[in-house]
Amino acid sequence: MRESAVTDALPGFTTGLNTVVYAAFLHYYLGMSISKILKNLKIHKTLLTGGSLAGSWHALANLLRPMYSEIHAKIRGSTEAVYADETGFRQKGKKFWLWSFSTKQEAFFTIRKSRAGDVVLDVLGDIFHGILVTDFWKPYLAVKSALRQWCIAHFLREFKKIEFRRKELPDEYYDFKKKVRRLFNDALRESKDNTSTPEKRQKAHKRFLKRLDSIVFEDYSDSDVKRLVKRLKKYRDGFFTFVIKDVDATNNHAERIIRFAVIMRKISFHTMSDKGSETMSILISVFKTLELQGKDVFQETLSIVRKEIELKKYRSEERRVVKECRSR
Numbered sequence: 001m002r003e004s005a006v007t008d009a010l011p012g013f014t015t016g017l018n019t020v021v022y023a024a025f026l027h028y029y030l031g032m033s034i035s036k037i038l039k040n041l042k043i044h045k046t047l048l049t050g051g052s053l054a055g056s057w058h059a060l061a062n063l064l065r066p067m068y069s070e071i072h073a074k075i076r077g078s079t080e081a082v083y084a085d086e087t088g089f090r091q092k093g094k095k096f097w098l099w100s101f102s103t104k105q106e107a108f109f110t111i112r113k114s115r116a117g118d119v120v121l122d123v124l125g126d127i128f129h130g131i132l133v134t135d136f137w138k139p140y141l142a143v144k145s146a147l148r149q150w151c152i153a154h155f156l157r158e159f160k161k162i163e164f165r166r167k168e169l170p171d172e173y174y175d176f177k178k179k180v181r182r183l184f185n186d187a188l189r190e191s192k193d194n195t196s197t198p199e200k201r202q203k204a205h206k207r208f209l210k211r212l213d214s215i216v217f218e219d220y221s222d223s224d225v226k227r228l229v230k231r232l233k234k235y236r237d238g239f240f241t242f243v244i245k246d247v248d249a250t251n252n253h254a255e256r257i258i259r260f261a262v263i264m265r266k267i268s269f270h271t272m273s274d275k276g277s278e279t280m281s282i283l284i285s286v287f288k289t290l291e292l293q294g295k296d297v298f299q300e301t302l303s304i305v306r307k308e309i310e311l312k313k314y315r316s317e318e319r320r321v322v323k324e325c326r327s328r
Contacts, residue, residue, distance in 0.1 A: 005313035007306040010059045017305065019046060020056040025298050027057075028283040029291075031264040054276070061279040063308040064301075068108075068282045071289055075101050075108045076124055081131040081149070081247040083254035084140065086115060087262055090270030091277050098265070099123070100258040107257050107288035111277040117142025131247050133254070136231065148238035151251035152184050155231070155239075162224045169222075176225050179215050180232075183208065184249075191243050198244075205243045212236060257288065 009017050023041065026032040032040070034050045041048055061068075075082055082101055089098040089111055097115045101108045101123055112119050117139035124132070124143045132145040135154045159177050163169065190196065190204045216232045232239070242249040261284060271277045286304075290297045 005310045007309050013056055015056055020060055021301050023053055024057050024060055024283055029287045029297060031267050033267050058279050061282040063305050064282055064286050068285055071106050071108050071285055074106050078103055078130040081133050083133045083251055085254035085258050087258055089265060092272050098261055100254055102257045105292055107285055107292060109281045109285045111281050131245060133251055135251050147241050149241040149247050150235045150238045153250040158228060172220055173222050173225055183211050187240050187243055188249060201244045205240050208240045
């Protein structure tokens with residue numbers, strides 16, 4: 001006898017699928033704490049424990065793993081802009097890092113103990129064929145990228161830090177600041193010109209690099225100016241990619257993507273195990289990707305999980321038939 005797959009609950013669980021996905025939606029998308037989720041479900045006459053919720057979320061994440069792998073593959077193989085960022089995280093009280101790699105359509109999260117370049121290499125590979133948009137954190141240099149766009153907002157914030165720290169500054173500092181800000185503003189204005197042709201943008205790109213060279217090769221005596229000049233020289237080729245390519249001039253997209261996870265960290269504090277961190281990585285990646293694609297996160301997740309349950313049932317039946325045929 002053959003039976004159709006039960007798609008109203010996760011395999012091995014008695015709690016309804018709607019309830020499990022709804023609770024995961026509240027926790028991993030809206031950032032609600034587990035205690036508040038249990039109170040919310042109690043209002044709807046559903047009595048569960050925190051342990052049963054966590055177990056169901058692990059099972060849910062396992063079913064969504066193929067989509068998580070697909071998101072990773074799209075990020076890794078992208079030829080467009082990928083925005084990367086990282087923030088501190090806690091796993092059972094110990095220091096970990098939450099990494100985010102996103103396009104305008106997909107978001108991939110992973111929680112790792114390392115904040116070094118090995119994570120970037122693991123996610124993007126040795127050679128990345130797209131445009132990598134990041135701040136100036138050195139580990140991002142571990143991967144060879146076709147093009148880069150360094151966040152100009154992060155660079156300009158250095159001026160605020162210097163002025164906050166130092167009460168008196170020399171004239172050469174203000175002269176340097178004026179030239180750099182004017183250069184970046186002119187480049188931003190050029191990138192927003194919708195009537196500009198590719199040839200004109202290429203010429204503008206060369207012109208901005210030439211202006212940058214004229215600034216950094218002047219003689220400076222102030223220590224902070226020298227430090228910023230050194231950064232301009234080191235990252236020179238990646239400051240004006242946004243002039244010739246369809247990419248943001250800042251890393252603001254990555255910071256907006258990771259912000260909801262930061263809020264969630266402040267509410268839930270930490271995960272308790274590698275399995276918990278993996279579950280969180282999968283679920284927030286799937287939920288955020290569906291949001292970026294303009295889909296109904298809750299309903300679309302339900303649909304994906306039901307299809308995965310049916311597929312799992314089909315594969316199980318297929319293995320059973322093959323086993324019977326071999327035994328004969």
